[in-house]
Amino acid sequence: QVTLKESGPGILQPSQTLSLTCTFSGFSLSTYGMGVGWIRQPSGKGLEWLANIWWDDDKYYNPSLKNRLTISKDTSNNQAFLKITNVDTADTATYYCARIPLRRVSFDYWGQGVMVTVSS
């Protein structure tokens, strides 16, 4: 059974760095073709893709967030991570991680999401 669960700080202040963890089970990020992505959704709004990381450590980022994103993984502990630097109120959103079993399939399993609020 594939499950993913996001965790994060809940609330942080502008200019801080947001660190998110995706802990998953039921698959391995060392499996050929496997990937994990991060997507966010401000309250009442649509979905925005942030970054993907692949089994071979290939990484892709949304250029709209310029150089603020860093995605990484810990294959041994079945975790993926996302850092967003210099946050501001526009980064307030629910953040999701999701599995990508193959590039042609896209996100087949999602976590429940973790709400993050940026406020002074």
Next chain:
Amino acid sequence: DVQMTQSPSYLAASPGESVSISCKASKSINTYLAWYQEKPGKTNKLLIYSGSTLQSGTPSRFSGSGSGTDFTLTIRSLEPEDFAVYYCQQHNEYPLTFGSGTKLEIK
């Protein structure tokens, strides 16, 4: 970036009816279009990928069609559990982009 224009943004229908949701890409995405269902208290569900391939577990009343820039999600004979928000997403190129969503409500 590939812009995904999804319509309508809101749709009201009755159980048993059939509905269609459109998703148009700003340039060709071949057939790399996914459809998701969002419901409160549940994780997002992948319904269809690569334009028309049903994800395992997706009921056969759901179907996807299209290629290039124009895609359609059709739900035949709506069931009560189908009332939800639906998103399209192109997975042809980076950055991956989503449509703005369609809220399907009971009439």
